[in-house]
Amino acid sequence: MKIIPSKRALITGFIIIFGLIQFIRIDKVNTIVPVEYGLIAIETPPKDVAELITSACYDCHSNTTKYPWYSNIAPVSWWLKKHVNNAREELNFSKWKDYNIDKRDSLKKECAEHIEKKWMPLFSYKIIHPEAQLSDEEREKMINWFKQ
Ligand code: HEC
Numbered sequence: 001m002k003i004i005p006s007k008r009a010l011i012t013g014f015i016i017i018f019g020l021i022q023f024i025r026i027d028k029v030n031t032i033v034p035v036e037y038g039l040i041a042i043e044t045p046p047k048d049v050a051e052l053i054t055s056a057c058y059d060c061h062s063n064t065t066k067y068p069w070y071s072n073i074a075p076v077s078w079w080l081k082k083h084v085n086n087a088r089e090e091l092n093f094s095k096w097k098d099y100n101i102d103k104r105d106s107l108k109k110e111c112a113e114h115i116e117k118k119w120m121p122l123f124s125y126k127i128i129h130p131e132a133q134l135s136d137e138e139r140e141k142m143i144n145w146f147k148q
Contacts, residue, residue, distance in 0.1 A: 060087035
């Protein structure tokens with residue numbers, strides 16, 4: 001005899017599992033890094049470029065991540081945290097001081113390319129953050145600065 005769970009049992013099961021996974025929290029502590037260690041202090045981009053980089057990239061590529069309300073809800077929170085971890089590992093603007101000159105140059109080139117090809121900011125991020133939807137003019141400004 002095959003046991004087919006009722007719709008109600010399935011929904012109840014789903015709610016219980018959803019409730020339980022909420023206990024697996026993400027670490028939202030931003031380790032404080034002195035401002036002098038950051039890209040903006042070291043490379044001193046013009047103010048408008050600095051603002052664009054901060055608003056379009058820093059939630060993932062820095063230690064100043066602003067976590068939105070849905071970062072409290074699993075499994076979205078896990079997915080979001082994974083992006084932040086991966087992004088910081090590859091490129092952390094807050095820790096620019098730790099990169100040697102060659103690394104800085106290659107990262108800047110990568111940034112120009114990622115912006116030019118519209119790989120960055122990540123598509124899913126742009127949907128939710130209108131301020132990260134760069135206009136052609138804004139993209140141009142950032143690319144020119146990263147390329148120099
Ligand atoms: C929503 C998070 C998020 C935002 C916002 C974001 N990135 Fe990323 N970025 C990532 C992740 C995650 C990776 C790691 C590789 C991957 O998964 O594509 C990455 C990788 C990169 C890399 C590749 C680094 C390497 O060495 O290979 C560059 C360059 C980059 N991002 C630049 C930027 C720039 C410039 C901005 C802002 C215009 C930006 N990113 C905004 C998440 C983000």
